[in-house]
Amino acid sequence: AQSVTQLDSQVPVFEEAPVELRCNYSSSVSVYLFWYVQYPNQGLQLLLKYLSGSTLVESINGFEAEFNKSQTSFHLRKPSVHISDTAEYFCAVSNPGGYNKLIFGAGTRLAVHP
Amino acid sequence: DTAVSQTPKYLVTQMGNDKSIKCEQNLGHDTMYWYKQDSKKFLKIMFSYNNKELIINETVPNRFSPKSPDKAHLNLHINSLELGDSAVYFCASSRSAGGEQYFGPGTRLTVT
Numbered sequence: 682a683q684s685v686t687q688l689d690s691q692v693p694v695f696e697e698a699p700v701e702l703r704c705n706y707s708s709s710v711s712v713y714l715f716w717y718v719q720y721p722n723q724g725l726q727l728l729l730k731y732l733s734g735s736t737l738v739e740s741i742n743g744f745e746a747e748f749n750k751s752q753t754s755f756h757l758r759k760p761s762v763h764i765s766d767t768a769e770y771f772c773a774v775s776n777p778g779g780y781n782k783l784i785f786g787a788g789t790r791l792a793v794h795p
Numbered sequence: 796d797t798a799v800s801q802t803p804k805y806l807v808t809q810m811g812n813d814k815s816i817k818c819e820q821n822l823g824h825d826t827m828y829w830y831k832q833d834s835k836k837f838l839k840i841m842f843s844y845n846n847k848e849l850i851i852n853e854t855v856p857n858r859f860s861p862k863s864p865d866k867a868h869l870n871l872h873i874n875s876l877e878l879g880d881s882a883v884y885f886c887a888s889s890r891s892a893g894g895e896q897y898f899g900p901g902t903r904l905t906v907t
Contacts, residue, residue, distance in 0.1 A: 717898075
């Protein structure tokens with residue numbers, strides 16, 4: 682069975698500071714990994730994904746995540762956050778050929794303060 | 796144009812009632828999903844359909860019945876609503892081969 686652990690339920694940070702949101706997964710098979718963002722009272726938007734290839738993936742708004750197979754991690758980073766990055770961030774895993782069922786972590790609330 | 800749409804956005808009803816939530820996607824995807832997000836923001840898959848065929852059916856009370864009239868629609872019918880059914884329900888879609896899922900805006904169901 683697959684599972685996802687997001688170690689921090691809340692991460693407060695000041696504007697323009699760097700941030701890392703941690704995600705660890707457990708799986709006995711190969712995985713696809715995702716980060717989704719949920720702004721207040723909205724649906725989920727895909728932020729970035731790892732399917733194969735380069736282990737470092739980037740989003741268009743400055744976030745990046747690195748797939749580390751040995752540490753079974755997929756941490757999300759941004760070198761300088763903005764107030765508008767305040768949201769709930771979900772890490773998720775699925776396995777290739779496994780009906781694409783997404784298993785989500787519990788979420789991390791990123792709160793950016795001025 | 797909205798890729799994945801859900802109606803209604805808000806639904807307030809009393810215990811024991813029967814209600815439906817509708818979902819439509821215009822992305823040409825083959826696979827659609829229903830997820831439930833509880834009050835603690837935890838997301839869990841409920842059902843998935845591929846080309847109108849049920850392929851994922853998690854441990855969900857049989858009061859919940861999904862219906863897919865065609866590849867672009869996946870509706871969720873809930874009988875005999877209970878207080879614990881209060882949550883946000885998200886519809887999503889993807890290509891059948893896997894990859895990212897696109898989510899709808901959610902339906903906030905409140906059972907009183």
